[in-house]
Amino acid sequence: MCRDHRRVATWVARNAALNAADTTSVSNGNTVIGLDQSTIESYAKVVLGESKRLPGLGDATCSICLAEYNVEEIVRCIPECRHCFHADCIDEWLKVRGTCPVCRNSPSASS
Ligand SMILES: [Zn+2]
Ligand SMILES: [Zn+2]
Known part of the structure; x- marks a missing residue:
């Protein structure tokens, strides 16, 4: 019981990190090209x-x-x-x- 709960928490944390990495790479891609x-x-x-x-x-x-x-x-x-x-x-x-x-x-x- 206790162990299952921990596994879910790890999965959620890993997914959050992946989502954060995705949004960072997208915003970088938009800023490098043209001049403001x-x-x-x-x-x-x-x-x-x-x-x-x-x-x-x-x-x-x-x-x-x-x-x-x-x-x-x-x-x-x-x-x-x-x-x-x-x-x-x-x-x-x-x-x-x-x-x-x-x-x-x-x-x-x-x-
Ligand atoms: Zn011209
Ligand atoms: Zn020139």
Whole structure:
């Protein structure tokens, strides 16, 4: 009688530990990938002028949407590698990937 009770208690404790391990691994999986909004917002954002000159590195086209930059479009640069993209494009990209689409540099890992 006494022994049976003890066996059940051990089983319950082991199950609780397994459940705790499961929830920890799931939440870790969700946090490692993209950058958070405040990190992305801290990157310099520039409105292109008549010269369409980028504030950093990059071609006349955005490497994410492959469209040419136009006057008065908003571009954002990744400070670590100075690559530039449309702000809308790089915001969405960094939220999901967390790395520069051109050089694969990871802004979050270098600091
Ligand atoms: Zn774009
Ligand atoms: Zn880059």
